[in-house]
Amino acid sequence: MKLILLVMIPQLCLQAFEYRENSPAALFNQYCAIADPSPLGNLSNPSYLPFQQGFYLQGSYGKPYSLDELNAATARTGYSHGIVGLQAGWTSFGMEEYREQTIEGSMGMKVSRFFSLGAGYTAFNLRTDTGQWAMNSWTSNARTAVALTPHRALNLSFSQENIISLFNDRRRDLLYPGWSAGCDLSPLEGLHLIWNLNRGYYGFENLFSVSVNLLSFLAVRVGYAREATVSSMALVFFHKNIRVAYGMRYHGILGTTHGVEVTLAGGGLGLSPLRFKRPSRDEAVRDLPDEPVDISRCTPEDLLELPGVSEDIARRIILYRDTIGPVTPKALYQVGLEEQQVQVLRQCLTGLAPDPEGFSRERHKKNRGRSPAKPGYDSSLRKVLFSRLIKEGVPAGTAIRVADMARTNRLNTLIPAIRGMKDLPPPLREKVVSVCADTLR
Incomplete structure (x- = not known):
């Protein structure tokens, strides 16, 4: 294992901190502009923080590619009162010889009933120790995101990672200034068709997912990453103020990743179940008013x-x-x-x-x-x-x-x-x- 790491570490450092999202309900391991449309699902995008209500605490753990030595974990906590949302988070990925960790603070603000924006600042720690070669390095970078809801059935978002790397070429290899653009189309209540286009170190990647709210307490999510040939699925359960998710992700070469997530919220959680008819004019969900x-x-x-x-x-x-x-x-x-x-x-x-x-x-x-x-x-x-x-x-x-x-x-x-x-x-x-x-x- 140590010999393999000595060969891999130079390449890993060119694409470090790509494994950022550990919630199984998000389906993919990289940050997406629109990850999960269910309550307390889009926490990796700061522009969605104002849409969360009250206090929440989330923890997730996964076994990437079913390797005994490799593990990944995330912890998040935040608060929102409907206009401004704040969040602090920590992520970890790796093994004893190689470990990536991040500490992140984010804030989002609802500018109008259609538009919100967010920003975050992240500290990155990269640590390696093979006995023959060791490194412990810290750096930091910023990110920003916007979300637009022109119609109740259409949600658009864009997030830009590692903004400082746009102006500092020395940081590009380690922290590439990637971005993600997402579109969430909901033709029926309880059904979401999501497409994210991500730009990373090695090029573009298309990520497709479908989310169906089968019941008021159960959502089923499936996804496919075209370029990486990754398939994923997740089950998300809600009970009172508790959200539990389990999922698996299959990579054609690296194998299967299993993950679990538990979230505690300050208020009740639930879903709008799938309806096979469009709401009537009286039942239609209109935009939130500017004033309460x-x-x-x-x-x-x-x-x-x-x-x-x-x-x-x-x-x-x-x-x-x-x-x-x-x-x-x-x-x-x-x-x-x-x-x-x-x-x-x-x-x-x-x-x-x-x-x-x-x-x-x-x-x-x-x-x-x-x-x-x-x-x-x-x-x-x-x-x-x-x-x-x-x-x-x-x-x-x-x-x-x-x-x-x-x-x-x-x-x-x-x-x-x-x-x-x-x-x-x-x-x-x-x-x-x-x-x-x-x-x-």
């Missing part, structure tokens, strides 16, 4: 400008606010939004009330039998009624409608009014009556 919307004072028209909010959802949110009380994150799920939609909406909403710790019915039991100040029930009990109707499978629109009726009706008039709702199927009417009787008695 205050959900405590907004109009239905304001909500219709937000991503994924249809007229029906906007009406339910306003009715919830006017009937039950301040809108909480939990309420967004209850009115019919999915987890991925709620995550997107929270980027462009202000005024969300915190979720309640719980509701005590003892207070209402004490007040039972007293003459209320108003003919109906107060907002706290109507909120409990709404939540129980949702848990029993009652459609969100019907649940809000019944909760609104409870504002002006007591139980003795509410139940006849519900039974008079001829637009509801009889079994659903009886289910609503049962929940109301149990909650409001």
